Amino acid sequence: MRDDTVLFTEPGARWRVVAYGPALCAIILILEVATSSPVHWFALIFCGALIAGFVSLQVVAGRRHVSVELADDTLREGTETLPLSAIDAVLPERDEESWDDEDWESARALGELSGVPRRRTGIGLRLRDGGLVQAWARDHRGLRAALTAALAQRPAQTEDRQGENGADR
Template identity: 70%
Template sequence: MSSPEVLFSEPGARWRAVAYGPAFCLAILLLEILTDSPVHWFALIFCAVLIAAFVALQVFAARRHVSLALTETELRSGTEVVPLREIAEILPPRAEPKFEEDWESARALGELSGVPRRRTGIGLRLRNGTVVQAWAKDHRGLRAALTAALPAEENGADR
């Protein structure tokens, strides 16, 4: 059995971020060698390993808790999965910048206490009447993909 097609996804963080700290330490090392200054081998190697380890931990956590994927059958936000058949309506975005919509104070999907930093919420009304927030960096892309994935009568297009 094949897995459902992914319609939209965000990884949460990228593994290449782990290399940034060690690359910076390598640049400092090369600068020290080229300028005939004392080379701080131990300190630079220690810092490179320490920075890489901390960033790897952050990337691992972000890929688990801040990633999302929309398939033909479900929306996964962090660690929470919502079957698309349970989504009754995609609520409209904020009409006026000054005024907050009711859904913006709803529970965010996933294990986090709210919408993750640098992400924007999208209001969803579930079939049981509960209002929740899906979220994404590219919230317009997620909204478009959700609208396309849900039948027209379920995404608020007929209201």
């Protein structure tokens, strides 16, 4: 089985953020010890563990539902995977000076979320069946460039493979 080359990736969330809450509690603990004030051992350890637990749930959800990966043959947005062969074109960016919305801006966002996730920007895609969808990423320009390059490298596909007389082969 051939491994696909990853052309673009965004993890959705990073594990390092789990350490921020416990690190803050450790700083407070050090300050309490240094200033000879009463040390709240139990409260600080409990709060650090509680914060780390809740943030790790958010990281797991972010990595599952808001991650993006573009490979040679597929585009994965959250839990939805779209084969590149289903994409006809990457549509141009929204004109910021235009008063009108682009058609793709009201199209369904890829993934199982109800729309483009917060702090992400949509990218219009026209599918081979004529439909419109939105891909999305934080680095939308990077995804757009990688997706455009990946689509340009794929072999040209003809929809109708007919002979000279019009008969199917």
